[in-house]
Amino acid sequence: MSTESFQERLRVLGIQTLRVADLAACRSALVELAGTARALVDEIPGLTGLGLVPAQDPWDAEIGISEAFSAAADAGAVALVQAAGSPRRTSLLPPHHVVVTSADRIRDTYQELVDDITRLDPPPTGVQIVSGASRSGDIESAMIHGMHGPRRLTVVVVG
């Protein structure tokens, strides 16, 4: 139930979303999405060794791939942990950000996503909650995409 409403909400927010059956299908989807783009890839269990082109300079990366530990259908939000294998730059520096989340991590409400964060023990260095691509309305309220963070966000739901 919440997977459908989550994906529907993402579409409303202008976020591309894919649903794949399992990790193997997820691997091929990620390889296809990345193509030959210089990539920053977080350590995601089951998704190591994708064989993508590594970005030598993170500021020069073209795509970043990270994993969400929780998601909220009502807000179209995903939550990422900042830790040793998942630095903040992955979701921030490249113009295209891809988030992988397992369908069983999707909650109905933002409050439940926040509750998931409060249960992380010990609390991580940081958590980033993402709902849509980077944007700004500071020039006459005209919507500008990709202000400082990614211009494009793709959420891949597994399962």
Add this chain to the structure above:
Amino acid sequence: MSGTSPASADRGEVPRSVAMTDAARVTRPHPAWSGHDLDPAQRPALRSMTAEAVAREGVARTRMRLEVLGRERASGRWLDWESELRDRGAAIRRETLSDLDGYLAQLVAKLESRGVIVHRVSTAAEAREVIGRIATENGVTLIAKSKSMATEEIGLTPHLTERGIDVVETDLGEYIAQVAGERPSHIVGPALHMSRQDVTDLFSQMKGEQLPPEPDVLASFARERLRADFRAAQMGICGVNFAAADTGTLVVVSNEGNVDMVTSQPELLVAVMPVEKVIPRLADIGTLVPLLCTAANKELTTAYQTLLNGPRRPGETDGPSQFHCVIFDNGRTRLLGTPQEEILACIRCGNCQFSCPVFRTLGGGHAYGTTYGGPVGAVLSPLLGEATHDRDLPFLCSLCGACAEACPVKIPLDDLLVAGRADYEAEQPTGLESIGWSLWGRLWSTPVLYRATRWATRIAGRLIPAAVLGTLPVARLWATGRTIPDVSHAGERQRAANRHRTGTDGEAR
């Protein structure tokens, strides 16, 4: 994109701001009272500031933009689910205020247990000095800053600039205001007083060539310059929306992603917050973030909510290695236990500003001559610091009450504005003005004398041109910033109307 970055740090040079390069070329004129360096003790009288504000070029367009934004937000009309959120949010903020000291102590202990260096200070001067020391002791020459009204309040950027440090605002609206040399004109929309043509002119002057008036192109120009600064800055400064006492988590909301840059790429981070940003539990952001974003921008959440738990840990590749948190008071805790403590519940959404007809008519918050404009500013600014400045701000209000309806945490802003007026009046020395008022009271209590004042006004109106009337002593006090009405027929129409309606001469009333 990295090709445009100076990468000066890599060459061992002292990093300087790329984003502010050639900002000195900008010649956009603006009144002194909208400037970033306005001294609150030296600001002009409200009457002249507001008169200039309503006559400022482009103010009508700004007013229209603000009215559209106010309508889109339907300020004060809360849907059922929004009302529930509002009830919960209002309760959480009151719970915080019921034991502010206790929650602050808990927050500080948690932050310190994670390696955050906490500085609790009393005054605005102490707050900016401690941040200046952190910067100079670490040899900082370039600071990337995300949006924070608290840093505006303590006058941080001018303080750091005086010490030879480049400070660059990275929120697009704040950057525009900074380039123009102005203060933010709205809490969440710092450049709302500017049109796209204004921004085009500013950026074209900096670039030295004409840019097209297209938001995407203008944003790209800013993005490339600011990206160089994100990369080279040795220190980041951010504000705080909510600080959870139970976990020591600092929460910052943004749409642009600049907060994540500022809090993760530089080696040093300073988070700045006034005392009332504390909330009891991290779980409360499940209510407060959607409430803030709904009120501020009619969206359930912003694009990013950044949760910070402390400095970089071993094995991590980004995040600050040194993490400071400056918590300042600046007159706030003095308000606890008084009716004015309600203003400390504010979550800085800016909705009261959109809802306020006076704010919109003035074309934004500059003409309040203080950090915080609009209803929240008219209540809060007079109470900050030593509570000696801006005491007359509650008079920038029509008492329509829209702000209280628009407030997501149910602050009775209208009541507080009335109370602020009473405080101001009580402080006024009795002098010539009060003698004048009592004389006027006596004159108009007697029908014959009342009529005599009107005859005198009519005669004066016929004999003396309006331009001259406005320069006469006493009349001049009232006439500054106003248009003198035609008084050559003062009272006549009213008398005729009364006679027509009642069949009597109702003049005495």
